[in-house]
Amino acid sequence: MSERTQPPLLARASVAEALPATAPPVRIVHLGLGAFSRSHQAWYTAHADDASEWGIAAYAGRSRDLADRLTAQDGLYTLIERGPEYDRFEVIGSVVRAHAGDDLESLLRDLAAPDTAVVTLTITETGYVSTPDGSPDLDHFGMARDLEVLRALGSDAAVEPTARPVTALGRLVLGLELRRRAGGPALALVSCDNLPDNGGRLRRGIEGLAAAAFPALPDWLADHVSFVSTSVDRITPRVEARDVAEVAAATGRLDEAPVIAEPFSDWVLSGEFPSGRPAWETAGATFVADLEPYEFRKLWMLNGAHSLLACAGLLRGHVSVAEAIADPECRSAVERLWDEDARNLPAGLGLDHYRDALLERFSNARIEHRLEQIAIDSLAKLRVRVAPVAERELGAGRTAEGCATVIAAWMAAIESGFCRADAAEREIADALASPNPREGLLGLLSAKLAADPVFAAKVECEFARIAAPAEVTAK
Ligand SMILES: NC(=O)c1ccc[n+]([C@@H]2O[C@H](COP(=O)([O-])OP(=O)(O)OC[C@H]3O[C@@H](n4cnc5c(N)ncnc54)[C@H](O)[C@@H]3O)[C@@H](O)[C@H]2O)c1
Numbered sequence: 362m363s364e365r366t367q368p369p370l371l372a373r374a375s376v377a378e379a380l381p382a383t384a385p386p387v388r389i390v391h392l393g394l395g396a397f398s399r400s401h402q403a404w405y406t407a408h409a410d411d412a413s414e415w416g417i418a419a420y421a422g423r424s425r426d427l428a429d430r431l432t433a434q435d436g437l438y439t440l441i442e443r444g445p446e447y448d449r450f451e452v453i454g455s456v457v458r459a460h461a462g463d464d465l466e467s468l469l470r471d472l473a474a475p476d477t478a479v480v481t482l483t484i485t486e487t488g489y490v491s492t493p494d495g496s497p498d499l500d501h502f503g504m505a506r507d508l509e510v511l512r513a514l515g516s517d518a519a520v521e522p523t524a525r526p527v528t529a530l531g532r533l534v535l536g537l538e539l540r541r542r543a544g545g546p547a548l549a550l551v552s553c554d555n556l557p558d559n560g561g562r563l564r565r566g567i568e569g570l571a572a573a574a575f576p577a578l579p580d581w582l583a584d585h586v587s588f589v590s591t592s593v594d595r596i597t598p599r600v601e602a603r604d605v606a607e608v609a610a611a612t613g614r615l616d617e618a619p620v621i622a623e624p625f626s627d628w629v630l631s632g633e634f635p636s637g638r639p640a641w642e643t644a645g646a647t648f649v650a651d652l653e654p655y656e657f658r659k660l661w662m663l664n665g666a667h668s669l670l671a672c673a674g675l676l677r678g679h680v681s682v683a684e685a686i687a688d689p690e691c692r693s694a695v696e697r698l699w700d701e702d703a704r705n706l707p708a709g710l711g712l713d714h715y716r717d718a719l720l721e722r723f724s725n726a727r728i729e730h731r732l733e734q735i736a737i738d739s740l741a742k743l744r745v746r747v748a749p750v751a752e753r754e755l756g757a758g759r760t761a762e763g764c765a766t767v768i769a770a771w772m773a774a775i776e777s778g779f780c781r782a783d784a785a786e787r788e789i790a791d792a793l794a795s796p797n798p799r800e801g802l803l804g805l806l807s808a809k810l811a812a813d814p815v816f817a818a819k820v821e822c823e824f825a826r827i828a829a830p831a832e833v834t835a836k
């Protein structure tokens with residue numbers, strides 16, 4: 362364990378108990394260093410009983426800015442727990458190193474290191490670059506290029522010195538191949554992104570790419586790598602400049618990389634950890650054999666409602682979740698969606714209480730969770746948050762009106778210029794340019810839904826209702 366140097370402006374004196382005296386040894390590698398991993402997985406790791414044994418080396422996906430700011434603070438940062446009436450400040454000490462995403466040398470070293478037992482990911486829904494069935498999308502430019510680079514590296518053919526994988530999965534597969542070649546021990550890969558069966562999706566992505574790039578890797582993966590699925594929950598909005606100022610004013614210390622989160626937090630995991638893991642359960646995480654009911658409840662009800670509020674709320678001139686949920690029109694659409702979600706979830710999940718708690722969480726006006734942030738990549742989000750419920754409702758002979766409202770709000774938002782920041786921007790533009798844009802958009806969302814003329818007509822009808830009074834357009 363190395364002695365942690367005291368960052369000049371963020372001294373340990375301010376710190377809550379969660380900060381160990383010395384930096385814990387790196388045994389977790391994180392991909393997708395951003396806000397959420399620091400309010401959630403790093404928080405659980407810092408609060409586990411054995412926190413002194415588990416440090417995190419975290420890698421950003423793209424930019425190096427956050428990694429640089431954290432490095433200047435020795436990995437330490439303040440978590441602002443923002444309740445409806447108070448802020449609580451805590452310095453988190455589980456991130457030991459922060460790296461830019463393109464620091465491939467360090468990443469490969471960390472992935473091959475025998476001490477590394479766990480790899481966690483928060484690379485966003487689109488970061489998996491997968492087809493709807495979860496296999497790697499080899500038609501995607503970045504993924505196709507990565508495959509070429511990995512094959513060249515695997516065959517020891519002459520490779521340009523600058524040839525490097527750029528996708529998260531490409532980098533991970535290369536690291537796993539190096540671990541295999543080094544005779545490294547088993548490890549667990551833990552997806553913490555808002556996707557159903559996120560561990561299974563990661564498995565299909567890694568296995569597909571490995572099989573196409575490195576012939577010996579798939580067998581090694583089968584014996585040495587477990588894929589853990591998780592349902593993750595803690596509302597973590599983007600930090601604004603004024604939050605940095607607030608930390609300085611409240612603690613007397615300058616922190617260039619604070620994180621804000623609501624007090625609520627939940628983590629449900631399912632899967633094996635062949636080389637151990639932090640005692641996350643001592644910090645409140647739950648381990649279950651069957652994750653599906655928990656992930657569907659969270660993805661459909663919380664995230665589905667978020668996407669609805671984002672699309673409908675932006676159209677109605679709202680900026681944040683708290684503003685949108687206070688609008689009776691949005692609130693009633695959320696309730697109708699939740700009725701449909703609830704009908705498709707198993708009994709025993711305490712859904713009445715869950716709904717009440719969600720309303721309370723959404724109404725926390727001190728959390729400025731911007732609708733524009735939630736609206737990014739809406740197509741991929743609606744595919745997993747809303748389309749499956751609509752398909753189940755229709756399959757049961759019902760009308761799926763609540764889901765139709767969400768989908769119509771998304772279409773109206775797109776046509777008004779919102780929800781355009783999307784990894785599927787090109788497909789959306791093609792649909793908009795087609796003779797029947799809404800039919801095209803519905804087809805992108807779900808072939809099954811698009812093939813149901815009654816549902817398509819329902820969406821059309823909702824669209825007409827929602828789009829008519831919308832006077833707001835994106836700037
Ligand atoms: N913020 C929340 O409230 C919250 C809650 C639950 C789950 N999540 C999950 O965590 C993810 C990240 O949220 P965040 O708040 O940390 O966002 P963020 O923007 O702060 O960080 C996202 C990280 O992912 C990387 N990334 C983005 N696109 C990528 C790509 N195509 N390939 C590889 N890496 C990519 C970014 O570089 C960054 O490191 C969400 O997309 C979601 O799946 C977030």
Ligand SMILES: O=P(O)(O)OC[C@@H](O)[C@@H](O)[C@H](O)[C@H](O)CO
Pocket residue numbers: 486555593594595596597663664667668734735
């Ligand atoms: O983080 P995203 O972009 O997948 O989704 C936006 C929000 O719905 C999401 O961040 C929720 O706030 C979060 O999932 C709550 O745990």
